[in-house]
Amino acid sequence: MECSVEIDDRKCVACANCVPVCPMGAIYIDPVVNRATVNLDECVECFTCYRGMSKEHMNPTLVRAVRRVAKWLRFRFDPEPDVCPTDALTPQELTWPRTVRRAFSDPLVPHESTGIHGRGTEEVKTNDVTNRVKEGEAGFTIEFGRPGVGVRFGDVQTMTTALAPLPVEFEDKNPVTSLMTDRVTGALQSDILNEKVMSAILELKTRLEHVPAVLERVEAVAQQLDTIVSIGVSTRCDAKGDDQVARILEREGYEFFRGKTNLGLGRRPEPAAV
Amino acid sequence: MTNTLHRFGAPETQRDDYIIFAMPAKGINEAGAIGKLQTFLRLALKHGPVNVGQGSRGGMYRPSSNLTPLAHWSRPEGADAETVLKAMDEPSVVAAVFDDVAKVEALLKDVKEADLGLSVNISGLADEANACCKRAGITRHSIEYSLGFHGDLNQLPDRHVLELSTMCGHGMLSHNFARKMIDMVRENRRTPQQAAATMARFCTCGIFNLARAIRVLEQARKGE
Numbered sequence: 001m002e003c004s005v006e007i008d009d010r011k012c013v014a015c016a017n018c019v020p021v022c023p024m025g026a027i028y029i030d031p032v033v034n035r036a037t038v039n040l041d042e043c044v045e046c047f048t049c050y051r052g053m054s055k056e057h058m059n060p061t062l063v064r065a066v067r068r069v070a071k072w073l074r075f076r077f078d079p080e081p082d083v084c085p086t087d088a089l090t091p092q093e094l095t096w097p098r099t100v101r102r103a104f105s106d107p108l109v110p111h112e113s114t115g116i117h118g119r120g121t122e123e124v125k126t127n128d129v130t131n132r133v134k135e136g137e138a139g140f141t142i143e144f145g146r147p148g149v150g151v152r153f154g155d156v157q158t159m160t161t162a163l164a165p166l167p168v169e170f171e172d173k174n175p176v177t178s179l180m181t182d183r184v185t186g187a188l189q190s191d192i193l194n195e196k197v198m199s200a201i202l203e204l205k206t207r208l209e210h211v212p213a214v215l216e217r218v219e220a221v222a223q224q225l226d227t228i229v230s231i232g233v234s235t236r237c238d239a240k241g242d243d244q245v246a247r248i249l250e251r252e253g254y255e256f257f258r259g260k261t262n263l264g265l266g267r268r269p270e271p272a273a274v
Numbered sequence: 275m276t277n278t279l280h281r282f283g284a285p286e287t288q289r290d291d292y293i294i295f296a297m298p299a300k301g302i303n304e305a306g307a308i309g310k311l312q313t314f315l316r317l318a319l320k321h322g323p324v325n326v327g328q329g330s331r332g333g334m335y336r337p338s339s340n341l342t343p344l345a346h347w348s349r350p351e352g353a354d355a356e357t358v359l360k361a362m363d364e365p366s367v368v369a370a371v372f373d374d375v376a377k378v379e380a381l382l383k384d385v386k387e388a389d390l391g392l393s394v395n396i397s398g399l400a401d402e403a404n405a406c407c408k409r410a411g412i413t414r415h416s417i418e419y420s421l422g423f424h425g426d427l428n429q430l431p432d433r434h435v436l437e438l439s440t441m442c443g444h445g446m447l448s449h450n451f452a453r454k455m456i457d458m459v460r461e462n463r464r465t466p467q468q469a470a471a472t473m474a475r476f477c478t479c480g481i482f483n484l485a486r487a488i489r490v491l492e493q494a495r496k497g498e
Contacts, residue, residue, distance in 0.1 A: 019450075020448060020450035020451045020453070020454045021448060021450075021451050021476075022448060022450070023445050023446065023447075023448040023449075024448075025448075025450060046445070046446065048446050048448070048476060051337070051478070052337055052446060052475065052476040052478075053337060054337040054338045054339070054341050054345075054475070055337075055338070055339050055340065055341065056341045056342065056343060056345075057340070058343065078346075078463055079346050080341075080345055080346055080349060080472075081451075081454060081455070081458065081472060082337065082451075082472050082475060082476070083341060083345070083346075105445075107277070107329070107444040107446070107478055107479070108330060108478060110330075119444075120276060122297070122299060122300060122393075123276070123418070124416045124417070124418045125295075125297060125367075125393055125395050126297060126298075126299035126300075126302075126393040127393075127415060127416040128393055128415040128416065129298075129299040129302055129303060129393055130299050130302065133416065139418070141276050141279075141418070143276060143280070145445075146280065146443070146445060147280070147282070147423070147430070147436065147439060147440045147443075147445060147449075148431075148439055148445050148448060148449045149429050149430075198444070198445045199445060201276065215421075218424070219424055222424040222425035223424075223425065223426075225425050225426065226426060227425060227426060227429070228423050228424070228425045228426065228427065228429060228430065229423070229424045229425040230276070230279075230280045230420070230421075230422070230423055230424075231420075231421040231422070231424060232276050232279050232280070232418050232419065232420055232421065233418065233419050233421060234416060234417060234418035234419070235416065235417065236415070236416050237413075237414050237415060237416060237417060239413070240413065241404065241407070241408070241413040241414045243417050245417070245419065246417075246419070249419065249421070254421055255422075256400075256419040256420060256421055256422075257285045257288075257399055257400060257401070258279065258280075258281065258285075258288065258397075258398065258399060258400060258419070258420040259279075259397075259398075259399075259400030259403065259417050259418055259419045259420060260276075260278065260279050260395050260396070260397045260417070260418040261395060261396045261397075261400060261403040261404060261407065261414050261416075261417055262393060262394075262395050262414065262415045262416040262417070263382070263385075263393075263394045263395065263396070263407060263412050263414060263415060264412070264413065264414060264415030264416075265385065265386065265389075265390070265391070265392065265393065265394045265412070266298075266299065266303065266391060266392055266393030266394070267303070267391045268302055268303060269302075269303050269305065269391075
């Protein structure tokens with residue numbers, strides 16, 4: 001069942017532990033009803049509040065009474081900060097297009113398009129087996145909304161339409177690609193453009209000589225967006241373990257020191273003997 | 275996805291932060307992969323990782339669905355690698371986090387010797403990782419570089435918060451909660467160890483580096 005998280009106001013005691021836990025800042029204590037409340041427009045259905053918080057099953061009436069007394073006495077209780085004392089977070093049913101929020105926000109939900117958990121593909125992590133990015137090519141992972149800012153698909157489309165005219169190839173199995181209605185223009189499905197997600201990753205590849213042009217376009221468009229864009233560039237190394245991308249990035253003036261190194265220990269299974 | 279790639283911090287703040295992970299390629303070499311992933315994890319555990327986990331099944335530090343009120347006075351940290359091993363029932367990414375590059379090198383030698391046929395990656399300082407591979411007799415196959423964050427950087431919090439929150443690349447550890455943990459440490463309401471364990475419970479892949487988090491929390495406490 002696809003579910004959304006709601007806060008049961010019969011159980012919530014307004015302890016506010018869930019308020020800072022929400023990565024999008026979408027939970028607040030409503031002063032009118034004195035209960036935790038979710039701003040559903042900002043909520044990305046990541047389930048961090050429901051899954052990440054530990055749960056007690058205390059009686060809400062008892063907890064509220066104790067809290068009232070402590071508040072009147074100006075006592076400061078110092079509870080565990082990641083606990084919902086009354087198990088007030090409750091899954092509810094989720095429907096399209098809201099389901100897309102969870103698919104791009106909860107890492108424990110596998111994408112229908114990729115069959116794997118997470119927001120992208122295996123990209124360079126299994127390149128030793130898949131040979132997805134070949135020598136002479138560069139793979140890009142352009143992630144929107146990370147870290148902890150979130151993104152609406154309208155901003156993602158601004159980037160996809162800006163990159164589509166360049167000599168790039170969008171990754172077939174990528175979840176963002178699966179939402180494109182036209183790969184030539186980079187247009188996404190219109191009914192999801194206002195949906196907000198934790199992050200979305202656009203994957204593409206190009207020839208090494210086009211890396212500067214792609215980077216220039218990504219940087220320029222990123223300045224127009226109401227979010228953060230994280231860029232990753234990958235390539236296949238040569239027989240000595242050296243790579244061409246580092247030289248290009250140095251020439252373009254990028255500072256880079258962190259990376260993901262595929263050791264080349266993976267292999268395809270031997271074909272079965274006939 | 276790229277959940278280990280974009281950790282925030284200058285190079286000198288990342289010298290105690292390496293994630294080694296193994297995985298099969300979907301639809302290609304998944305057959306028999308669960309046993310190989312368990313072998314990889316057992317090899318990693320020999321070298322004292324600070325955290326381990328499987329992407330779809332959780333890490334050493336997990337939330338509890340049945341705490342009692344006594345937890346507010348005495349709560350076990352919950353580090354349990356055996357739980358990760360036992361829960362492994364599908365062939366997805368398995369990761370181990372290390373705070374010492376010498377341990378990484380020792381693990382690489384073991385993994386090469388075991389010849390599991392799975393894809394193995396190191397996420398961390400690229401030059402250090404490459405040097406480590408060479409010392410272990412491995413020539414790297416592919417590399418992905420992080421070019422960091424671009425766009426509206428005004429939306430980002432301060433460096434201590436970012437160093438903590440970006441250790442969960444899926445964004446499950448919120449900036450606000452990382453800030454709260456820093457405040458609790460600065461006010462001496464939690465030790466750095468307790469605060470790090472609390473944050474680690476939100477990382478569903480087990481890639482949160484507790485050793486680095488404790489160091490960052492100590493620095494934040496002193497305003498360094």
